[in-house]
Amino acid sequence: MNAIVTVVGQDRVGIIAAVCILLSKYNVNILDISQTILQGAFTMVMAVDVAKSTASIGELGTALAGLGDEMGLSIRIQREEIFDAMHRI
Numbered sequence: 874m875n876a877i878v879t880v881v882g883q884d885r886v887g888i889i890a891a892v893c894i895l896l897s898k899y900n901v902n903i904l905d906i907s908q909t910i911l912q913g914a915f916t917m918v919m920a921v922d923v924a925k926s927t928a929s930i931g932e933l934g935t936a937l938a939g940l941g942d943e944m945g946l947s948i949r950i951q952r953e954e955i956f957d958a959m960h961r962i
Contacts (some may be wrong), residue, residue, distance in 0.1 A: 874922075874953070875952075875953040876921050876933075876952050876953055877902065877918060877919070877920060877922050877950070878892070878896075878922075878948065879916075879918055879919075879950075880908075880915065880917040880918075880941070881898055881915070881916050881946065881947045882914070882944070882946030883911075883913060883915065883945060883946075883949060884910050884915040884947055885915075887946070887958050888917070889906075889908065889917065889929060889938075892919070892948065895937065895940050896921060896933075897938070899926050900925050900926055900927050901921050901922070901923055901927045901933065902921060902925070903920075904919075904920040904921060905919065905920040905922075906918075906919045907919075915946075922949075930950060932951050934949065937949065937950055941942065947961070
C-alpha cells in the first residue's frame with residue numbers, strides 16, 4: 874500500500890535527512906520525493922510504500938507528527954487513495 878507524506882515549515886538544515894531516517898526505522902520505502910523552498914518556507918511531498926512497514930499508518934502518523942513537533946514542522950501521512958480523493962478536481 875502506498876501513502877503520501879507531506880512536510881511544511883520553515884527551512885532548516887536536516888529536514889529531509891530526519892524524515893528519511895525516521896521512515897527507514899519503520900522499513901518504509903520512499904518511491905518518489907519532491908521538495909521546494911519558497912520564500913524560506915520548506916515544502917516536501919513524498920510517495921512512500923508502507924506495505925512492509927513495521928508500524929501501522931496511525932503509528933507512523935504519530936511518529937512523524939512527533940518529529941514535526943521537535944523540528945517545528947507540520948508532518949503528515951495519508952493513505953494514497955485518501956490523498957487522491959481529497960485532491961481530485
